[in-house]
Amino acid sequence: GAEVELWGRTVxxxxxxxxxxxxxxxxxxxxxMFKPSLSTDGMYFKVMSNDLMSDPVRVYVKQDPExxxxxxxxxxxxxxxxxxxxxxxxxxxxFRQNANGTWTLVGSGLxxxxxxxxxxxxxxxxxxxxxxxxxxVGDAERGVLTNWSSYTRTVRVK
Numbered sequence: 001g002a003e004v005e006l007w008g009r010t011v012x013x014x015x016x017x018x019x020x021x022x023x024x025x026x027x028x029x030x031x032x033m034f035k036p037s038l039s040t041d042g043m044y045f046k047v048m049s050n051d052l053m054s055d056p057v058r059v060y061v062k063q064d065p066e067x068x069x070x071x072x073x074x075x076x077x078x079x080x081x082x083x084x085x086x087x088x089x090x091x092x093x094x095f096r097q098n099a100n101g102t103w104t105l106v107g108s109g110l111x112x113x114x115x116x117x118x119x120x121x122x123x124x125x126x127x128x129x130x131x132x133x134x135x136x137v138g139d140a141e142r143g144v145l146t147n148w149s150s151y152t153r154t155v156r157v158k
Contacts, residue, residue, distance in 0.1 A: 002026045004049045006034045011042040011058065011143030018046070040085040042143015061085055062145040065092070067134040069153035077121040077155055079107065081134040086115020087144060091137035094119050096130050097152070103133070111136070129156045 004026050009017040026032040026049070036045065044056040068080040081092040090111045095103040107119030124130070131154045138146040 001028070002030075002049045004032045004047050006036065006045060006047055007053075008036060008043045008045045011044060012141055018044075021045075040087050040142070040144070058143065060143050060145045063090070063136040063138055063147040065134050065136040065147065065149045067094070067132060067149045067151070067153050069132050069155040071124075071155050071158045074126055074158050075122060075124050077124050077130065077157060079119045079121070079132055079134075079153075081111070081117045081119075081136065081149075083111045083115045083136045085144065087111060087139065087142070088113050088115065090139060090144070092117035093135040093137075095133050095135065097132070106132070124157045126157050129154055 004024055005020055006022045007018045008021045009019065021036055022034055024032050024034065038061050042058065042060040044058055046054045046056045064084040066082040066084060069077065071077050079094045081094060083090055088111055092109055092111055093105060094107040096106045097103055106121060109117045111117050131152050133152045134149040136147065138144040
């Protein structure tokens with residue numbers, strides 16, 4: 001039956017930047033739950049009850065990039081990586097699958113203000129199909145973890 005408060009701050013903020021996020025009442029067995037949402041940064045969370053404060057827990061945000069692939073003109077493949085979360089300045093990479101199952105880097109750059117990176121490949125053999133996947137490099141200082149796209153995209157070159 002105790003009141004429990006959730007306090008949090010972004011990973012890259014000062015130690016004294018904790019703010020109250022939510023409160024709840026513990027059940028008869030002492031259990032309680034919070035469901036805070038995270039956006040573009042990892043967070044430190046701690047709880048307070050009866051003037052007692054827990055140790056902080058660091059929660060990371062894991063990249064879940066998306067990849068779009070298209071060929072709208074002869075010999076050209078357009079690849080767009082969208083970070084999730086959309087964090088400007090994170091490194092983005094695009095890989096093409098080789099016949100033997102390995103992957104070759106075909107483009108790299110930084111996510112722009114919209115959280116996207118676009119790579120256009122020209123002089124691609126028309127009529128061939130290629131499979132791509134993307135990778136976005138996280139930022140530990142912000143509590144954002146690196147990750148691959150959860151799927152591949154196959155495109156047939158016009």
